[in-house]
Amino acid sequence: MAFGYHGRYLRVDVSSGEAGPVPLRDDLLRQYIGGSGLGTRLLMDEGGAAAHPLSAEAPIVFAFSPLVGTPLTTSAKFAVVCRSPLTERINDALAGSGFAIAAKSCGCDAIVIVGCAPQLSVLVIDDGAVRLEPAEDLHGDACSLVEAKLRAKLGTQYRIAAIGPAGERCVRYATISHDSRHAGRGGTGAVLGSKNIKAVAVRGTRQCEWADARELTQLSRDLSARSFGPATAKYRELGTATNLLTLNRFGALPTRNFQRGTFERAASFAPAELSARYPRVRASCVACTIGCQHVYELDHAAVRVEYESLFALGSLCGVADPAAVLRASSLCDELGIDTISTGGTIAFAMECVERGLLDQRWLTFGSGDAVLKAIDLIGRREGLGDLLADGSRRAAMAIGQGSMAFAPQVKGLEIPGYDPRALQTMALGFAVGARGADHNRSGAYEVDFSDKVDRRHATLDSVRHAIETEDRAALMDSLILCKFLRGVFTDFYDESAAMLRAVTGWDVTAGELRDTARRIIAAKRDFNIRAGWTPQEDILPERFLDTPLPGDPAAVLTADALQELVTEYHRQRGWAAGE
Amino acid sequence: MHVEFLGIPRERAGVSEVELDAATLGDVLAVLPARFPGLRELMPAGALHSSVAASLNGDLFVSDPGTPLAPADRLILLSADAGG
Numbered sequence: 325m326a327f328g329y330h331g332r333y334l335r336v337d338v339s340s341g342e343a344g345p346v347p348l349r350d351d352l353l354r355q356y357i358g359g360s361g362l363g364t365r366l367l368m369d370e371g372g373a374a375a376h377p378l379s380a381e382a383p384i385v386f387a388f389s390p391l392v393g394t395p396l397t398t399s400a401k402f403a404v405v406c407r408s409p410l411t412e413r414i415n416d417a418l419a420g421s422g423f424a425i426a427a428k429s430c431g432c433d434a435i436v437i438v439g440c441a442p443q444l445s446v447l448v449i450d451d452g453a454v455r456l457e458p459a460e461d462l463h464g465d466a467c468s469l470v471e472a473k474l475r476a477k478l479g480t481q482y483r484i485a486a487i488g489p490a491g492e493r494c495v496r497y498a499t500i501s502h503d504s505r506h507a508g509r510g511g512t513g514a515v516l517g518s519k520n521i522k523a524v525a526v527r528g529t530r531q532c533e534w535a536d537a538r539e540l541t542q543l544s545r546d547l548s549a550r551s552f553g554p555a556t557a558k559y560r561e562l563g564t565a566t567n568l569l570t571l572n573r574f575g576a577l578p579t580r581n582f583q584r585g586t587f588e589r590a591a592s593f594a595p596a597e598l599s600a601r602y603p604r605v606r607a608s609c610v611a612c613t614i615g616c617q618h619v620y621e622l623d624h625a626a627v628r629v630e631y632e633s634l635f636a637l638g639s640l641c642g643v644a645d646p647a648a649v650l651r652a653s654s655l656c657d658e659l660g661i662d663t664i665s666t667g668g669t670i671a672f673a674m675e676c677v678e679r680g681l682l683d684q685r686w687l688t689f690g691s692g693d694a695v696l697k698a699i700d701l702i703g704r705r706e707g708l709g710d711l712l713a714d715g716s717r718r719a720a721m722a723i724g725q726g727s728m729a730f731a732p733q734v735k736g737l738e739i740p741g742y743d744p745r746a747l748q749t750m751a752l753g754f755a756v757g758a759r760g761a762d763h764n765r766s767g768a769y770e771v772d773f774s775d776k777v778d779r780r781h782a783t784l785d786s787v788r789h790a791i792e793t794e795d796r797a798a799l800m801d802s803l804i805l806c807k808f809l810r811g812v813f814t815d816f817y818d819e820s821a822a823m824l825r826a827v828t829g830w831d832v833t834a835g836e837l838r839d840t841a842r843r844i845i846a847a848k849r850d851f852n853i854r855a856g857w858t859p860q861e862d863i864l865p866e867r868f869l870d871t872p873l874p875g876d877p878a879a880v881l882t883a884d885a886l887q888e889l890v891t892e893y894h895r896q897r898g899w900a901a902g903e
Numbered sequence: 904m905h906v907e908f909l910g911i912p913r914e915r916a917g918v919s920e921v922e923l924d925a926a927t928l929g930d931v932l933a934v935l936p937a938r939f940p941g942l943r944e945l946m947p948a949g950a951l952h953s954s955v956a957a958s959l960n961g962d963l964f965v966s967d968p969g970t971p972l973a974p975a976d977r978l979i980l981l982s983a984d985a986g987g
Contacts, residue, residue: 554944554954557911558982570909570985574961773956773985775964811954811984878962 328390328827339439343454358389361802361844363405373854377409378518380440395544398806408510411736415510420609421503426483429528441520466658467501488660491517497665535829555811563618564631576746581671589644635741636667648692659703668738729866735760748782758848767793795841910982915941929968
């Protein structure tokens, strides 16, 4: 068995309470590494593509990696992989911090959960010993409260991944939360909730050995030193929230459900204004030297602020009141719902109201109170909230009247904070993304903000750049390393190979890791094909095609041009159309 | 010509924009660190650090120090990794 691994995963059937280790072959680990890659492969092997995402048969995988538990900065991360109840396609969501280390210390490289517990329960894994505990006393509790209660009850050595009330009610974009971070996209929390599992609590003592501890220590020191430099300064000093004014300046800030690319009041909830109004502290995940989390104090509560939350609950809904945006973000965190899908679905409903397609006159662009009310209804699945809890695509199917044209989603996953007409390499990344419109699995916006392309006029040359960012993301999500490190590498593949050699003892090379990244992308596509994917899904909503972004006549993406890009993408991937 | 700062370049410069006499991108990258010492780390040896991007008038991005600039141009300096 390779160093850095336990060589097995823990399979738990929460219907019966039965659990046991399942061996993992060395060659499979080398082919898929860990995190998203290993999780995708295990999900496929467990029959995840055929099972309804919210059925008892559906597996959900918590996958770790050989780097988890090493001194490499940002390596304390885990991937949650399942078939998404929002998209019904592959879904891999990552989160950071101590849960990854504690769970791997239980003596496994992944945890696969199937079945459905007879009552709301906590899955407790104590150094590999598995038990289910009743959790009725946690019913309806917010994510952070669940963590606090369970650590008080079980012991402070435990690390907890929990769902909020929204996960219990199977809101299709519910999250799994740990240490204020979320495995956020695609509804992982709904899948866990459908199994009657309120939380997974882990602690362990089993450490993996490393092939060359001395070399690993040196590599870790070097990487940490570089992580303090200018390549990560944005995250450390300003946080992702600083993107707000940048995207606005370039006319790419989604506003009022993507009806515009600029928001006239963006500065009112940008970081400078937030810092002037509210006390701010920085925080970081376990084993991270970047410290990207910028946490503001509002109403005696700590509110973590990220760009995606600001755009989705702010400009996308036309809301400029900073207190309302922060409260909305905080409410999403406590309910355990993805802020991007929440904001996207509410903004879509606001436009439906504006067009007279939905009789909910209180739900208007610009109203912070309306956003807060809508979030509360979604979390409780009450009234309009029951419709919105299923996401914008299903809401558009129910509302009809042509509303699908402006439902802000791809494959059912709401679009992140980058207008695809103004950032057209990103448009391709969104269209072909295996889990839907996604800025974490495709970093193509980076290409648009470079001299490699004309951001408002994608060409076939844009395709290879989009593929390159997608490949890199697949590898980072499988190693696992935080993407905020990406700028510090001189040669990412070469340096990643050195890290893996030191941990595992494999004679792995940069070239092999490039092949590995492509294999993982192909595995996700294979999963999707088995789950019913068709080529027609690799498309953007009508709103984004053939008409310019209002206010920017140069930002127009034709349907034909996008189709050419998608076809070329498939060709360069080596995939025949429809295959 | 005008230079706008966003993200870390704005933090380091301490201002949101400045007016300069510059005929090329290289001229800008030579002048700015002298006027705003906080920018030195972001513009080593007269070039852009990989963490910084430069856009001409919000349209094309540029990095060649020889890129000509006109008096009416607006150069936007921003953190390169605009996502996250």
